[in-house]
Amino acid sequence: MRTKEAALPLSPAANALRYLGVQQYQLSMEGRFDPGWVCGLSHGLTEKRINIMRVEALRGSGRNWQARLDLDFSLANVVADAVDYQALSKAPATVQALSDPLVLDDYQLERSNRCDGSLYVEASGPDRLGVLSSLLNTFSLFSLFPAEILVETKQKRIFDRFWLKGLGNSTPSPEAVAALRERMREFANC
Helix, strand or coil, rough: CCCCCCCCCCCCCEEEEEEEEEEEEEEEEEEECCCCHHHHHHHHHHHHCCCEEEEEEEEEECCCEEEEEEEEECCCCCCHHHCHHHHHCCCCCCCCCCCCCCEEEEEEEEEECCCCCCEEEEEEEEEECHHHHHHHHHHHCCCCCEEEEEEEEECCEECCCCCCHHHHHHCHHHHHHHHEEEEHHHCCCC
């Protein structure tokens, strides 16, 4: 006798781009994305000199995500319609240091019940191209990946909030939390 396996429906990834004015665009992405997709996307955007001004991203069931990113193309070396955002989200992110060390004014790490047991990380400091990519790369070094992201840049200052999970959507380990806390302390003491 054969049994039928039930599976969650897979939502194909899709994106839409909306012009906001003065070289600003809003990118909407939704569907199934592999772990680390936002890290690859932010790294690829940084390489194209596209500044990420705001992010609202939330992982739903499985690997399904809904995300909105406000992008600034004023320094970009490409036009908005020429970027393959899906390909960037699938590219492996490489750990690449900023030309100057990442500097934070303040940070906070604490356990959270949000996203079924996550690590809440809040970071604030001066903005420059690649800050989000550097933060996401730092998290991935400790096998921590966002389940939810709220990033905001105003007046050249970042206020970034992340709810991080471990591999396989697990609760972050005490070792990973301690190691990340030490790295964030280094960024704040630069």
